[in-house]
Amino acid sequence: INMCRYFASKYFVTPSVYTQEMLQTTEERLASTQEMQPPRILELLDMGDHELSSVDLERALFQPYPSEVVFQNFAPTQTYKLPLLLRNIDKASRHVKLLMEASQCFSVVSPEEGCSKVAPGMTTAFSVRFTPQENKDYHLKLVFVTDRETFEVPVRAIGPRAILDFRDELQMPVCLVKGSTQKTQLVRNIGNAEAKFHLHTHSPFSVEPSVGTLGPGESVQVTVDFSPSTTGNHREDLLLHYHTGEEVSIGLHGVSEELDVCLKPDSVVLENTFISLCSVRTVSLANPGNAPLRFCWKSWPSQHDEDVDTMRECSELWQQEEMEMQRFLLECESNPVEIHRLPILSRSYRDRPAAKDPLATSSPGCIEGEIYPNTTVQFTIVFKPLEATVHHHTLYCDVTGQKSRLPLTIRGEGMGPKLRFSYNVMDMENVVIGDMDHYEVLVSNKGLIDAPFKLCCPDTTFGSCFSISPEEGVLAPGASQVLQVSFSSRTLGAFCEDLMLRVEGQPQPPSLTFRGRVIGPTxxxxxxxxxxxxxxxxxxxxxxxxxxxxxxxxxxxxxxxxxxxxxxxxxxxxxxxxxxxxxxxxxxxxxxxxxxxxxxxxxxxxxxxxxxxxxxxxxxxxxxxxxxxxxxxxxxxxxxxxxxxxxxxxxxxxxxxxx
Known part of the structure; x- marks a missing residue:
């Protein structure tokens, strides 16, 4: 991140401009210099009786040309010189004086000895001489004093430099959204020094290798990868940083588009399926393109939702670990021997992220894979319900070529055992108090799975007067069972009681209603x-x-x-x-x-x-x-x-x- 901020604050040149500058002689570079930058002010002075200046305090009274004196492509022991002009940009005549430290390689010849006074809009010329002792970098700062401030003009001698012959711009092949394309360039060091470089760019581009060392005349293959997650045009800069401080920017451009791929069908209604049995349906996904497509089944509709859910789970896990660690430390205070459990506790923390992987439980069996060009892959959906209810789920197929994840809606109803009574209502009419009445009820299993059942009488005044035999059992598919129901009451009055047949796996079990009236003896x-x-x-x-x-x-x-x-x-x-x-x-x-x-x-x-x-x-x-x-x-x-x-x-x- 700090490197990105540093790169953003720098002024970058293209590889061709950098190469041209590095291969020029000192005179050619001076001749090609067109832009001038105001010098850096070191200190503001008291003007005293001097008349006020029309130049802002943020800018020096003199503008140097060139803004930076640069010597390059030089040979040791030879003498090179460059002119340095200072132009008075004020509306009054101003004095300027050079303050220079002693240097073995640099010397400056002033137009006059001592301080010179320059008329408005006029220039004064200095001659900067450079006699290198060896082929390396040299630096010097010339300090000038005017009536109002002191400012500096940098002098730099550029020694041997590495030059990597990158193109100014790399045009990436057209890429499918969420896909990937690469482009490789053979880069050679055409400079006269070793290149220690660092390459950096931003998503959806990446570069390999990102760092390296290349001697003069050596070459390396640099591969740029383009992996867009959205459609449209994408532009970024590939930043090349030399160990000598130079920065070069290579333009990267790529186009991303969608491919006409879809799930067929995108909604599946499975047959009603009994508990412990299963039903199967298939869904197909075709690749009409000329490149392989990667797919991955997810439980989230978008990457953002997936990231938010993952962060939430991680946050809950961190909080849990922190609480456990605090409890562990409290235990160690009271019992120092417990400190030996720390490695075991730490190992359990490392093993937890794998167990928290949501795809391990929420995604279908085929999690990810690849579809070859002009082929179709089929996904098998197995519905094996565990309870008798309506199941409704939506899964998402993250596939190359589609910006949004493809939703697959799955609906199925689980069915429990199907037990049926031979009749639903028994009208007992008048029942004499104290009399024992007997009835037979036939219950049958109309389903395809075993039906464990249990008959329950309501806990009411008349419900407790019923007795059933047998009270529980298991009916195989197609089997029937005769139930003996007895009733005897010592309480007068009308009644209407539902005998519930509780069936494991059947949320709405059938009921048998007995109604009548208990009367006295006649x-x-x-x-x-x-x-x-x-x-x-x-x-x-x-x-x-x-x-x-x-x-x-x-x-x-x-x-x-x-x-x-x-x-x-x-x-x-x-x-x-x-x-x-x-x-x-x-x-x-x-x-x-x-x-x-x-x-x-x-x-x-x-x-x-x-x-x-x-x-x-x-x-x-x-x-x-x-x-x-x-x-x-x-x-x-x-x-x-x-x-x-x-x-x-x-x-x-x-x-x-x-x-």
């Missing part, structure tokens, strides 16, 4: 009403009825008469006369309602399945009875069925009087 009496008629005080009256169980499960029932007394069973008339008078008994009953006797007795009051029930009423209260016999069913509810009971109390004494 039963009825053989009568719709119990009418006891007229009941006399103290005389029991009995009626019989039959309870029928019409369901398929046992019926556990309990009979009761709501509103009946909670005391002891009511007694007969003879039992009551011996204990209390009627008035005293009725008064005691009225004072303590909770001591009212139980007037209705039921036999049996509870039972299972089919039951016969006798209802006996012994009246101890003068009133009209309108009550009900209710049935409670265990696990179902209370007062499931109600039968009215009617009776009318009569006084037997009144009856006798009437008779």
């Amino acid at each position: 039963f009825h009496f053989d009568v719709t009403e119990l009418n006891l008629g007229d009941v006399a005080f103290g005389f029991p009256q009995t009626l019989s009825c039959t309870l029928f169980n019409t369901s398929l499960v046992p019926l556990t029932y309990a009979l009761r008469v709501p509103g009946d007394g909670a005391g002891p069973p009511s007694g007969t008339s003879s039992q009551q006369v011996t204990q209390l008078t009627r008035v005293h008994w009725r008064s005691a009953a009225a004072l303590d309602p909770h001591a009212r006797p139980t007037e209705f007795s039921l036999r049996p009051a509870a039972g299972t399945i089919r039951a016969m029930s006798d209802v006996t009423l012994c009246s101890n209260t003068v009133k009209r009875y309108q009550v009900a016999l209710v049935v409670d069913v265990e696990g179902v509810g209370e007062e499931i069925v109600t039968i009215p009971i009617t009776a009318r109390y009569v006084n037997p004494l009144h009856t006798y009087q009437y008779i």
Whole structure:
């Protein structure tokens, strides 16, 4: 980089100009010098009483010609001389004086001894003499003092020089974008000194060899490579640097163009493929040109994206290594023996970049290669899905002749095992509580691969009432399996449950829906009403009825008469006369309602399945009875069925009087 900056700051000549200058005599070089450069000001002086100058302070009052006194192609012990003219560019007369150090090879003859005054626009002449002792470089600086400043004029004697006969410009052959062409030139040292040279250029050009040494009369082959990454005209300079300090610029020119190449097809839709199986498609790429084409499959659409991704991965790797090193150093502080692990840790860092190569996992099997002229290469795409989903990828073929990478879109769908139920919905309708219902379900494998399955019941109130056998298994392609499904619930209500068939590799497994309603057991009496008629005080009256169980499960029932007394069973008339008078008994009953006797007795009051029930009423209260016999069913509810009971109390004494 520093060398490039140095080259950019220099003034370069072409090889022909450099050769012409180096082969000229001293007089010929002076005669061909046309340009004049202002001298370098060393110091500004106080002008005192001198009138102000019209020349800017950045420029000296005198302009030397030539700007640099150069002797070349000289012979030792001979004397050479060159004139040096100083022209006053100010609008007033100015003094100029030469200050010169003693030199064995250089001497200057002034027009007058001491200081001379020069009129505006006029010149004063000096004669520079040079008598070399040997054939080498010499340097001298002539310092002049004017009324305002001191400035210098360099004097240089150029000794033997190397001259490499490069062409002024190299025209490269037309090149395909991302391709490469070369041009070789035989370069000879036609100078009279050894050439130690350095060659440098910029992309898309490169040069080989970049450094070398060449004696007088010797030659070397220099090859310039042109590798453009974009289309169009490309121009750069090939910079030749001699060890003696001279700089030469050779023009490089190249043209880059695209070639009509494309992937056929550029989009591939693969057949739906079962997991663990594979499907294959091919894509072709033809080379219609006359030069080989290099190709390389990438995962990034452009070089910029690839570089950014690579830099990001490297940055993450460096951060990880730094954190690991910090932890390692902390461990070494507490346990110095751990320092012996440093070589192992460093070796692991060196091995990581190879493992981070993205092409090792993200690119197809054929990563790169070459296509010969007028031939076609075919790429095989193998689709072997690992999961049942839609796979969509885009790969990019970086091929010579195309500025942009050729995209290849690949789409394929992976399929899992195909298990199917013989039916999807089972309407169980009414299911009696506690009853065990059994169903058979046929599941079949309609796919081409084995199907490991497992049936799962939902974790709900009714879902836990299902049981399945077998719960899991493996079905071969074309095979079927009968599943036994049982259901028994102790909870009433409607339900709709999905039994999930979990299949490995199948993201949307089939489900089997069971729906229905759990109802209580069905039963009825053989009568719709119990009418006891007229009941006399103290005389029991009995009626019989039959309870029928019409369901398929046992019926556990309990009979009761709501509103009946909670005391002891009511007694007969003879039992009551011996204990209390009627008035005293009725008064005691009225004072303590909770001591009212139980007037209705039921036999049996509870039972299972089919039951016969006798209802006996012994009246101890003068009133009209309108009550009900209710049935409670265990696990179902209370007062499931109600039968009215009617009776009318009569006084037997009144009856006798009437008779």
